[in-house]
Amino acid sequence: MCEPSTVTPPDARSVHGRGFADAWRATVVAELAEVLENRAVNVEYRHLVVACSAAAAAALPGQFFELLCPPPPTGEAPFLRRPMSLYGADPRLGRVEFLYKVTGAGTRGLETLVPGDRLDIMGPLGVGFHLDPGWRSIVVIGRGAGLATLTPLAQAAHRGGIALAAILSARHPSLVVSQERFAAFGAEVMAVTDAQSTSGPANVERILRQLIAGGRSDALFLCGSSRLLKVAQRLAAEFGLPGQVALEQQMACGIGLCHCCVRDFCVAGRIVSRRVCWDGPVFDLKEALP
Amino acid sequence: MIAPDQVTLGVTVGGLTLRNPVMPASGTFAEGLEKVIDFHRLGAMVTKTVTRELRHGNPLPRVVERPGGLINAIGIPSKGVEHFIDQTLPLYAGYDTPLVVSISAPTAEGFASLAAQLSIPGVAAIEANISCPNIEEDGKAFAMRASTTEAVTRALRAATSLPLWVKLTPNTGDMPDVARAAEAAGADAVVVANTILSMAIDLKTFKPCLGNVMGGLSGPAIKPIILRHVFQCARVLDIPIIGCGGIATASDAVEYLLAGAAAVQVGTATFLQPAAMTTIIDGLATFCAQRDIARVSDLVGGIIIEEADEPDISWFGPQS
Numbered sequence: 001m002c003e004p005s006t007v008t009p010p011d012a013r014s015v016h017g018r019g020f021a022d023a024w025r026a027t028v029v030a031e032l033a034e035v036l037e038n039r040a041v042n043v044e045y046r047h048l049v050v051a052c053s054a055a056a057a058a059a060l061p062g063q064f065f066e067l068l069c070p071p072p073p074t075g076e077a078p079f080l081r082r083p084m085s086l087y088g089a090d091p092r093l094g095r096v097e098f099l100y101k102v103t104g105a106g107t108r109g110l111e112t113l114v115p116g117d118r119l120d121i122m123g124p125l126g127v128g129f130h131l132d133p134g135w136r137s138i139v140v141i142g143r144g145a146g147l148a149t150l151t152p153l154a155q156a157a158h159r160g161g162i163a164l165a166a167i168l169s170a171r172h173p174s175l176v177v178s179q180e181r182f183a184a185f186g187a188e189v190m191a192v193t194d195a196q197s198t199s200g201p202a203n204v205e206r207i208l209r210q211l212i213a214g215g216r217s218d219a220l221f222l223c224g225s226s227r228l229l230k231v232a233q234r235l236a237a238e239f240g241l242p243g244q245v246a247l248e249q250q251m252a253c254g255i256g257l258c259h260c261c262v263r264d265f266c267v268a269g270r271i272v273s274r275r276v277c278w279d280g281p282v283f284d285l286k287e288a289l290p
Numbered sequence: 291m292i293a294p295d296q297v298t299l300g301v302t303v304g305g306l307t308l309r310n311p312v313m314p315a316s317g318t319f320a321e322g323l324e325k326v327i328d329f330h331r332l333g334a335m336v337t338k339t340v341t342r343e344l345r346h347g348n349p350l351p352r353v354v355e356r357p358g359g360l361i362n363a364i365g366i367p368s369k370g371v372e373h374f375i376d377q378t379l380p381l382y383a384g385y386d387t388p389l390v391v392s393i394s395a396p397t398a399e400g401f402a403s404l405a406a407q408l409s410i411p412g413v414a415a416i417e418a419n420i421s422c423p424n425i426e427e428d429g430k431a432f433a434m435r436a437s438t439t440e441a442v443t444r445a446l447r448a449a450t451s452l453p454l455w456v457k458l459t460p461n462t463g464d465m466p467d468v469a470r471a472a473e474a475a476g477a478d479a480v481v482v483a484n485t486i487l488s489m490a491i492d493l494k495t496f497k498p499c500l501g502n503v504m505g506g507l508s509g510p511a512i513k514p515i516i517l518r519h520v521f522q523c524a525r526v527l528d529i530p531i532i533g534c535g536g537i538a539t540a541s542d543a544v545e546y547l548l549a550g551a552a553a554v555q556v557g558t559a560t561f562l563q564p565a566a567m568t569t570i571i572d573g574l575a576t577f578c579a580q581r582d583i584a585r586v587s588d589l590v591g592g593i594i595i596e597e598a599d600e601p602d603i604s605w606f607g608p609q610s
Contacts, residue, residue, distance in 0.1 A: 028325040030563060068562065079355035079509065080561060122564065252353050252360065253561040256322035259338075259364050260352040273346060273367065278322055 028255065029055060030068075030122040036095065038113045045145075045177050046111060047087075048098045050119055057096055059089040061152035062128025062246055062282040065096065066254040068120035072108035081122060082106035083251045083277070085149040087178075089124075096121070099148035099177055125254050126281050129153045129244055135218035137163035139211050140187075141204065141232060144170060146224015149246045151178045153221060158185035165211050167192060169199045169225060201231045208235055219243055226290035236285055243285030249276040264289050291582055294575035298585040301333070303530045303553045304479025305453030306388050306415055308333035311586060312543065312571050315534050315557030316392035316419060316457070317364065321381050326564040329385050331571060333553060337378070339392040339419045341368040342404055349501030354490045359509030359536070360558050361488050363502035366394060371407055379412050388414030390455065398432075398442040402449035409450040416452050418442070421459030421484035433459040433484075436471035447476030455532065457481035460512075460519055469523040469531075481532040481555065482520045486512050509558040510536045517549050524550025524591060538566060540573025547589040 033050035041047045059065070066081035088097035102111050113119060131138075131153075138157055142150045147168055157164050164187040170176040172195045182189050190207055192198040211217045212235065220232045220243035229245055236243045249261040256278030265272050265287040274280065299310035313334035314323075320338060329335060348365030355361075369377075374391075382389045391413050395401040405416050420432035420442055432438045433456075443456055456472040458465060460483040469480050485506025490499040498504075516535025523531055533551030537543055538559035546554050559566040574586055583589065595601075 024328040024330065026326055026565075028564070030326075030565065077357045079358065079360060080353075250351055250353070252362075253318070253322075253564075255320075255325065255564060257318050257320045258353070258362070258561065259347060259367050260350075260362070262347065262350070262352075262367070 027055070028123060028125060029053065030066075030120055031056060032118040033096075033121045035113045035115055035117040035119055037115060038110070041099070041177060042174050044101050044175055045099055046102065048100065048110065048113070049095055050097075050121065051094055052096055052121060054091060054094060056121060056123055057089050057091045057094045059086045059096055059124035060128040061086065061156045062149065062244075063124040063126050064254075064277075064281060065098070065121045065123035066125060066251070067098075067106070067110065068122075069106040069109035070112060070117075070119075072105060072112060074105070074108060076105035076108065078104075078106040078109055080252050081254060082110075083125075083254055085145075085246065085281070086124065086152055087148040088152060088155075088181075096123075099145065099151075101145055122254065126277055127279065129156070129221065129246070129282050131156055131160055131162065132219065132242075133160065135162050137165070137216045138219045138221060139165045139167065139208065139217045140221040140223075141167045141208075141225075141228050142169065142223045143199075143225035143228060144175075145177075146222075146246070147176070147178045149223045150221060151181050154182050154185040154187055158187075163216065164188070165216055166190065167204060167207055169193070169204070169228065171195065201227050204228055205231050205235065208232070212239055212241070217241060220285060222246070222285065224248075229285075229288065229290045233285060233288070233290075244282050245285050245288045246282045247276050247280055247288060249281075251277050253277070292579050292584060294572070294579040297575045297578040297583070298587070299571065299575060301553055301587050301590075303532060304415065304455050304477075306334065306390075308388065308553060310571050310574070311547070311551075311553035312567050312574070313390070313532075313553065313555055314560065314567065315555040316417060318557040318560050323560065323564060327568050329382075329387055331568050332387050333571075334388045334390050334414070335382060335385065336390045336417060336555065337374075337392050339366050339368065339394045340371055340374045340404070340408070341366060341394055342371050342400060344368065344370045351499065351501055352505075354499035354505070356490060356507070357511065359507050359511035360561070361490055361500060361505040361507050362485070363500045363505030365502060371404060375408070375410070383412055390415045390417050392417040392419050392457070394419040398445040401442050402445040405446050405450040405452075405454075409452050413452060415455055415478075416446070416450055417455040417457055417481060418446055419457050419484070421457050421461075431459050431461070433457075433468055434462045436464070436467045439468045440471040440475045443472045443475035443477050453478045455479045455481055457484055457534075458523075459484045460516060460535070461487045465519050466522050466526045470526055473527055473529050477529060479530045479532055479552075480523065480527070481534055482523050482551070483516050483535060486515065508536065510538055510542075512536045513542060513545075517545055520546055520551050521549040521593070537570070538562070540570045540577055543570050543574060544577055544589060547586070548591070548593045550591045550593070552587070552590050
């Protein structure tokens, strides 16, 4: 039932029966978006905003895009697209946002973009977060770039009237990205950092236990740290809480063709290989292997 | 002058009539692509390689990029032939586009029994992947030698009456000889070619960039090499050739047709531009219209070499 290659887009069989060729329409497109903004938000992260089609701007929390990055001035030539999780989407304005850290040839290329430039974006891709309307309050736990991925989820929870506690982890207080957005979405923000020695698993577990004891954790959401994933999995099992985790993996195609981004999952006691780009990037908290 | 929509794109390749000469390369096509392009527009659909047994594939990392290309060592993860017949095959039943099933096995007998089992409704042709550089130890494969190619093709031919395409490897020293062996043993077409065995090393860690150490190079970087293989094979074969190697644009496809390919496969380009195949189909029609060529098949083998310009390439070949 959870076998990856049996996962089919819901419309594939219904729309694409013989004789229904005219009913086909693309649900994922690669398009040339226009750069509206691309600037540093701190010493490590940059904020990229692009104008795009309505289809792209309809991206949901947890989904991602594949960006065809321009070559950086270093002479490097990024060949593949780079997966980038959604930081924000505004269907009304026709915009998507990304938050990225400059780490390699692709992001060094992204760094060169200025307003007015064109960027080839493909998406939205993957399976995003799921919010159960029955939940009253949730906890999100993120570290580094994972905070960006969790931001649209915070917005969706806020719109759905779900209360939110956000444990935001980073190396240094100046690197806790998106804190203001979480706060604007009504979250109680708890920043934990290496610099302040508050980001260790023991302290995060202490905070989580308090939130759970206070009835503030109907579900747990993770991104960006396998150490914290382990803590969350242990507590979710102890208290019988549902949860979801957004995972990262090196990708090539982004649409389930190449099987380069596989990870192992534990499903009903056996190891199952799944494609992060196609079956995820958001997975059940219990099934992920850190 | 003719209009692009008046150009006849249809071709006949290795026992199949295709609405156009463009199809995916095995391993770069799955149901996810259906979100991006209409499969009804393709010349054919080619599956990821199916094996008899469950295969997990290679350790990660499975791909590394290099200028103009991609080295992969995916390792043919496969859920096995039973899963393919029960779960995957029905997904493609709604299309009137021929489905070519790529197969691989460690022995000639294994290839033959897999081909027999897959000679069922819904499968239009078998593509025998006797060239994947990852599946055999140290990158060896059946298609490295004419004798093993002939043996496995003969076994396949006896096992199925479906059109039989044999996918060759550029890692052999004598591709025309291997191609002739496939033809002699009953192949209906050859696919030229699979990826080029290669590797990359990480200068930070001194470790290989791929979990499998070696992998296959694909993408625009290999196009001139594979184009040459197609040209050489076309001069010695009567059966059609399906060109595959670094095709990203309609111009690339035209080059392959001129070199002697009757159809083309597009692989790595789809990873960068997922609508690459439909763009190439449209581009072929436009190219033909601009040059007043009525049928795309008129391009096949259309390379013009003046007698006096005939290159002496004999000294490149180890056997010649």
